[in-house]
Amino acid sequence: MSGSTPRTLYDKIFDSHVVERLADGTCVLYIDRHLVHEVTSPQAFEGLRMAGRKVRRPDATIAVADHNIATTDRKSGIKEEDSRIQVETLERNVAEFGVPYFPVLDARQGIVHIIGPEQGISLPGMTIVCGDSHTSTHGAMGALAFGIGTSEVEHVLATQTLLQKKSLNMLVQVEGALPFGTSAKDLVLAIIGQIGTGGGTGHVIEFAGEAIRGLDMAGRLTVCNMSIEAGARAGLIAPDDTTFDWIKGRPYAPKGEAFEQAVAYWRTLPSDAGAHYDKVVTIDAAKIAPMVTWGTNPEAVLPITASVPDPSAVADEAARAQMQRMVEYMGLTPGQKLEDLKVDVVFIGSCTNGRIEDIRAAANVVRGRKVASGVRAMVVPGSGIVKQQAEEEGLDRVLTEAGFEWREPGCSMCLGMNPDKLTPGQRCASTSNRNFEGRQGPGGRTHLLSPTMAAAAAISGHLADVRQFG
Amino acid sequence: MEPFTVLTAPAAPLPLANVDTDKIIPARFLKTIKRSGLGVHLFDTLRYDREGKERPDFVLNQEPYRGAQILIAHENFGCGSSREHAPWALLDFGIRCVIAPDFADIFHNNCFKNGILPVRLPRAVCDQLMEDAKMGGNARLTVDLARQVVVRPSGEEIPFQIDPFRKHLLLNGLDDIGQTMQHAPQIDAYEQARGRDQAWLPGISAG
Ligand code: SF4
Numbered sequence: 001m002s003g004s005t006p007r008t009l010y011d012k013i014f015d016s017h018v019v020e021r022l023a024d025g026t027c028v029l030y031i032d033r034h035l036v037h038e039v040t041s042p043q044a045f046e047g048l049r050m051a052g053r054k055v056r057r058p059d060a061t062i063a064v065a066d067h068n069i070a071t072t073d074r075k076s077g078i079k080e081e082d083s084r085i086q087v088e089t090l091e092r093n094v095a096e097f098g099v100p101y102f103p104v105l106d107a108r109q110g111i112v113h114i115i116g117p118e119q120g121i122s123l124p125g126m127t128i129v130c131g132d133s134h135t136s137t138h139g140a141m142g143a144l145a146f147g148i149g150t151s152e153v154e155h156v157l158a159t160q161t162l163l164q165k166k167s168l169n170m171l172v173q174v175e176g177a178l179p180f181g182t183s184a185k186d187l188v189l190a191i192i193g194q195i196g197t198g199g200g201t202g203h204v205i206e207f208a209g210e211a212i213r214g215l216d217m218a219g220r221l222t223v224c225n226m227s228i229e230a231g232a233r234a235g236l237i238a239p240d241d242t243t244f245d246w247i248k249g250r251p252y253a254p255k256g257e258a259f260e261q262a263v264a265y266w267r268t269l270p271s272d273a274g275a276h277y278d279k280v281v282t283i284d285a286a287k288i289a290p291m292v293t294w295g296t297n298p299e300a301v302l303p304i305t306a307s308v309p310d311p312s313a314v315a316d317e318a319a320r321a322q323m324q325r326m327v328e329y330m331g332l333t334p335g336q337k338l339e340d341l342k343v344d345v346v347f348i349g350s351c352t353n354g355r356i357e358d359i360r361a362a363a364n365v366v367r368g369r370k371v372a373s374g375v376r377a378m379v380v381p382g383s384g385i386v387k388q389q390a391e392e393e394g395l396d397r398v399l400t401e402a403g404f405e406w407r408e409p410g411c412s413m414c415l416g417m418n419p420d421k422l423t424p425g426q427r428c429a430s431t432s433n434r435n436f437e438g439r440q441g442p443g444g445r446t447h448l449l450s451p452t453m454a455a456a457a458a459i460s461g462h463l464a465d466v467r468q469f470g
Numbered sequence: 471m472e473p474f475t476v477l478t479a480p481a482a483p484l485p486l487a488n489v490d491t492d493k494i495i496p497a498r499f500l501k502t503i504k505r506s507g508l509g510v511h512l513f514d515t516l517r518y519d520r521e522g523k524e525r526p527d528f529v530l531n532q533e534p535y536r537g538a539q540i541l542i543a544h545e546n547f548g549c550g551s552s553r554e555h556a557p558w559a560l561l562d563f564g565i566r567c568v569i570a571p572d573f574a575d576i577f578h579n580n581c582f583k584n585g586i587l588p589v590r591l592p593r594a595v596c597d598q599l600m601e602d603a604k605m606g607g608n609a610r611l612t613v614d615l616a617r618q619v620v621v622r623p624s625g626e627e628i629p630f631q632i633d634p635f636r637k638h639l640l641l642n643g644l645d646d647i648g649q650t651m652q653h654a655p656q657i658d659a660y661e662q663a664r665g666r667d668q669a670w671l672p673g674i675s676a677g
Contacts, residue, residue, distance in 0.1 A: 019660045020653055028653050030660055032671075042503035050506060051471055053647070059673030089503045100676035121674060151646070159650045161657060258670035265668070 006272035008169045009238050010204045013144040013269070017127045019161055029164040032126035033143075034156050035112045036063040036099065038090040039417070040131030044154035045093040055097045056160045062121055063094045063101045066111045067417050071380050071407035074105060083418060097157075110383020110409040113137040113351035117221060118385055120250025124239035124266040129156055134351050134433065136228045140220035141247075142239030142269055144204070147228070167233045168278040170203035174211040176286035181467035183361070184219030185353060185431065185450035187211065187283075188226040189291040193301040195281055200232030203279060206271065207237050211285035217246040218357035225352045226433050229298040238270035290466055292338055293435050293448040295326035300435075302338065304453065304465045310334035329437055330445050331425065338463050341447070345428040346377040346458040347440070348404075348451055350414040353431035354382025356389045358451040363395040365455035365469050371403030372461030378405040378420070380412040404458070416441040429457035471585040473643035477566055478612040479539035482529045483600035489543055490550030491577060495559040497551075508555060509562030530563070533606075540611055542599050543570045547588075548577025557584040567613050569620065571596055582636050583645060587615060589630050598622075615641055 007015070019028040034057075041063070048055070055061060068083035078084035087104070094101040102108040108115060113134050116122035124142035129135060131153040138145035152162055172191060192199070205227050207220075215223065220237045227235025244263050247253045254262045289303035300323075302309070311327055311334065314320040327334060332341070348354075348362050359379060371377045379399050381387040387409055390396055396406045413420040414432040416439070422428055424443025431454050435446035447463060456466040499511045517528050524531040530538065541560070547570040548556060557580045560568070568581070569589045581588045591599070602622050603609045612621035615637060619627040642648070 020656045028650060028656070030657070030664070033674075043505050046503075046505045047647075051645075051647070057673075059675065062674050062676070086503055100674045102676060123671075155647050155650065158647045159654075159657065160661075161650060161653075163646070163650065252672060252674055254670040254672060258672075261670040262668075265670075 006275040008271040008275040008277065009142065009206055009236050009269055010144065010167075010169055010234075011275070013125055013127065014166055016125070017144075026163050026165055028161045029127060030161055031129050031156050032060060033116070033121055033128040034061045034153075034160075035116055035121075035128070035130035035132075035135070036061060036090075036094075036153070037067060037112050037130070037132065038065045038086040039067045040150050041093065041153055042086065042089045044131070044150050044157060045097060047151075047154040048097065048157055051158075053158045055099055055157045058098045058100060060160060061099050061157070062116070062119075063090060063099050064109055064112055064115060065090055065104055066109075066409075067411045067415065069104060069408075069410045070418055071410050071412045071420060074408045078418075080419070107384035107388055110381070110386065111351045111354060111411055113221075113225065114354055114382030114386065114409075117141055117217070118250070118383055120247055120253030123247065123253065123262070124243060125269050129162065133228050134225055136232070136235045137221050137225040137351055139224040139227065139235040140217065140237050142237060142243060142266065144234055144236065145224075146234040168203045169276065170200055170205045170232070170279040170281070171277040172205055172207050172281050172283065174207065174209040174283045174285050176211055176284050177214060178211055178285050178288060181290055181452070181465075182288050183450045183452065184215050184222040185453075186288055186291045187285065188223045189293065189298065189301045189448065190288045191223075191281075191283055192226065192230050192298045193291070194283065195230055197229060197297050197299040198231045199281070200227060200230040203232050204234045204236060205230065205232040206277075207235060208271075209283075209285075211283075212237055213240065213242075216357060217242060218355045221355065222352055226298065229433060239266050240270075290450065290453050292429075292453065292463055293446070294330065294332065294338060295323070296329055296435055296437050298433070298435060298448060300326055301448070304338055304463060306338055308332045308334050308336045308338065331427070339465060341427065341463045342461060343375060343429045343447070343457050343463065344426040345413075345422060346371075346375060346454050347380070347413040347428055347430040347432065348378070348454050349380030349382065349407075349412055350430075350432035351382065351411075352433040353451050354380065354386065354409070356386050358431065359386065359390050359395050359399075360393070362451040362455040363398045365452050365466060366402045366404070366459065367398050369402055369459045371458045375458055375461050376405070377403060377458040378407060378413070380407045380420075381409045383409050402459070413440050415439060416444070422446075429454045429463060471643045471645045471648055474566060474585060474587050474615050474640040476612065476614045476616070477539060478610055479566075480534045480537055480609060481540035481542055481569075481599065481603040481611045482535040482538035483603040484529060484541055484543045485600060487544035488546045488549055491548055491553050491556040492550050494548070494556040495553065499555070502555075505554075505558040506562050508559035509564070512559040512563045534609070537564065539564050540567045540569065540613065541565050542596055542603055543568065544593065544596065545571045547573050548581075549574035554580050554583070557581050557586050561586060569596060569599060582640065585640065585643065585645075587613065587640060589613065589620065589632075591620070591628065591630055595628060
C-alpha cells in the first residue's frame, strides 16, 4: 500500500490483516484475538474434533462462560439443565483443546465484552472476533471487532483467519460536549434515534469528534457496544492518550519497553486527514438530553421529557402499523408522558453498562435514597474484577442499603437465558442494549436508558429525569 | 472433513419416497450441543417403538445393515426442514453415501458440507441396487468417486454425474476450513512477519 492515499482507521486495520486477497475480492483476514463463550461454541469445537483439527492459536484465544450462568449462589452450580450442559461442555472443550479459560469462580470471569478490554486482551489495531454480535464493543479500543456465527467460530479456531469482504466506511462526527445529566448511553441512543437501526448497514462506523474524544474508555465502550444496533458491522474509535493510559498495566497488555513500542505503533492508526468515508453523519452533542426507548427497537427512542408518540399521526401505513404494534406490546397510551411510566424492575448491568464507572454513576444517584416500594432493582457487575472494585469502594453497600440486589457477574437479565427474567407484562428500566419483544423474558417490556437514569427510575418507581436528582 | 475416495460397504435399502429431515432426525433431538451423538436417533420413529425398543422389521436394526455406510432410497430424499442435524445424524450413524433418484436441495448441499456423497441415479437403477442390497452379507456395494461409478456385487459398473468442484472438495476432504487451510503457507508467512513487526504483543494464557 503506498503511503500517499489517505486511509481511515478501518482501512488501516483491515489492510494490515489481509493474508491474501482472492480473485473475487474476498480476503483471508488474520484474526488477532478470538473470544469464546458457552452458547455459540459447542458445535464449533465438535466440528474440530470430528475433523481431527486443532485450535491453531490457543494463545490468541480466551474462553469464558457468561450468557447462561446464575448470578446468585454461584457455588451451588447451575440448576437449569440445558444451561449447565453448555457450561460443562465449554469446560471440557477448553481443557481438550488447550484454550485459556477463566473459570466461573475466577475473579476474572465476566461478560466476554467486559473482560477483553479489562484484561488488556483487546488492544488497538487488532482484529477481534467472538460468536456474539456485541463484539463491536471492543472497537472502542481502536480495534476492528465484530460478531461471527458458529461455523465461523470453527473457522477461526482452526485457521486463525476469516473469509471477509471489506465493508464501507462511515463517519459519525459528534461535535460539542455532552450536557449535564447525559452520558455515553444517551449519546449512542440519540445517534441510533437519528440514523436508525439500519443507518450503519454495510458499513463500519468510526465515531469521532470532540464529544467522543471527551469520553472516558467506559463511555467509548458503551458507544461501540451499540453500534451493532445501528446495523453496522463494527464501530471504531481512534486510540489516543485516554486509550493508552487506560491500557497501561493491564494483565495481558504489553509491559515496559514493549508497551512503548506498542504505543508508537498505535499512534499510526488514527484516520489520515482527507481519508474517504462513504457516508458522514454529524451530531450536535450539546442538544442531547437523557434518553429512553419507548418501543421495541433501539431506534424508538426519545428524550425523557417527551411523551409516547401517536401512531395515528404517522402518514406511512407500514410505519404506522409498526408503531401501533410497539405501543400495544409496550402497554402504552399515545400522549402519555414517559416520566409517568411506572417500572416493576430496574436492571443495571450488561456489556453496555456493566463497568465500574457505570456502577459508580448509579451509586452516586442512589446514595442516601431508597428504591421505591414495589420495584425490584438489581445490579449485575460486568465481571468479577468490577465486582471486587465496587466492593472495595463500598458501592455495593450504597446500593444494597437502598434496596438493590447485588449480584454475581454475567449477562443475566440482558437476555434472560439464566433465571433472571421478566414475567409477561413487567416493565423494566434496563441499561442493556436490546429492547426487542421478549428479550428480557417472554412478554417483558424493556426501556433502555443510562445507569444514572436507571437509578433515578429505581428510586422514583417510574421513568424519571436524572437531572432533577442533583 | 474425511476425504471420500472409494467406499466398499454394506448398503441398506430404504424403499421410501419423500423421506423428510424430520424422519431422519425428529425435532426433539435438536437441543443438542453437538453435531455428533445423533446417530442413535437416526430415523428414530421408524427405528424404535414407543417404549424405545428396536423395531426388528426396520432395516437398520438388522444385520448386516447395522453397519451400513450406504443408504439407497426413493425420490426426494431429505425434504422438509433445513436442519443440518439430518446429515449430522446420518454421518454419526456411519452413512457416507446416499443413493436416490433425487434429493431435496438444501439437504443435498448439507451433505457435501459434511462429507456425505449424494448419488443421483434413475429410479430403475435404484431399485436394482436395492435388490443387490437385499443379498445381505454379500451385498457390499462399491462407490468409487474418482471414477464416478457404483460397482454392483456382480462387478457391473454404473456411472453417475457429479459437479466437478464438489467432487474435488469431497475427494480431498475439503470444507470451507479445509479450503482456507490450503492457504496455510501464506498464513504461516503472515504470522512470522507479524511476529517480527509486533514482537511486543504477548500471547494469552490463563495461568
Ligand atoms: S450482556 Fe447482553 S448483549 Fe452483552 S454479551 Fe451478554 S447477552 Fe449479549
